[in-house]
Amino acid sequence: MRVADIVESQSFTTTTVALVTSELNERVNVMSAEWTLRVSIEDFLIAAFVGYERETYRMIHSSGEFGISYCSDDQGYLAHIAGNYSFRSQDKFKMAEFKTFPSKHIKPPLIEGCISNFECRVIDEFRTGDHAAFIGKVLAGYYDSEKKPLVFHRGKFHHIGERMKYDRPFD
Numbered sequence: 001m002r003v004a005d006i007v008e009s010q011s012f013t014t015t016t017v018a019l020v021t022s023e024l025n026e027r028v029n030v031m032s033a034e035w036t037l038r039v040s041i042e043d044f045l046i047a048a049f050v051g052y053e054r055e056t057y058r059m060i061h062s063s064g065e066f067g068i069s070y071c072s073d074d075q076g077y078l079a080h081i082a083g084n085y086s087f088r089s090q091d092k093f094k095m096a097e098f099k100t101f102p103s104k105h106i107k108p109p110l111i112e113g114c115i116s117n118f119e120c121r122v123i124d125e126f127r128t129g130d131h132a133a134f135i136g137k138v139l140a141g142y143y144d145s146e147k148k149p150l151v152f153h154r155g156k157f158h159h160i161g162e163r164m165k166y167d168r169p170f171d
Helices: 006-012 055-063 076-084 092-096
Strands: 014-016 018-024 027-033 036-040 045-051 065-070 116-128 131-143 150-153 156-159
Touching: 018 045, 018 055, 018 076, 027 045, 027 055, 027 076, 027 092, 045 055, 045 065, 045 116, 055 065, 055 131, 065 131, 076 092, 076 150, 076 156
Parallel strands: none
Antiparallel strands: 014 150, 018 027, 018 065, 036 045, 045 131, 065 116, 116 131, 150 156
């Protein structure tokens, strides 16, 4: 195994990609985020980690709610636009023609065509280094079992591979 410095080794983590939607004062934003994950099963909770300098941080902190739409593997372009342009200077929804559908329990819409979507109400917020962790209680969820997730590794988007088979009784 190669020894690397901390900065270089960060690119060797593998994640899914979510589109985080937020709304404040009738203005809607979308941001791509690698750092979203389920953190509880019994109380279905999802954590979204957002940089303090991002407009998304201000919007979620003020509104207390957010949408999570996990990208399918044909949505790399949407993830790129949502992650590389600022809400302060660009209308990302117009740039990439994001298609949305209305949420039932929160104001921000959810993104169509994703593998799964969740409506979240913030129940906790805390500091994790240079990012805020928003813990959202899932109020509603939607999924498309025909879709496959978009995977992010070493700065690039990837398709998920085939399921691995093991010689074990649980397979």
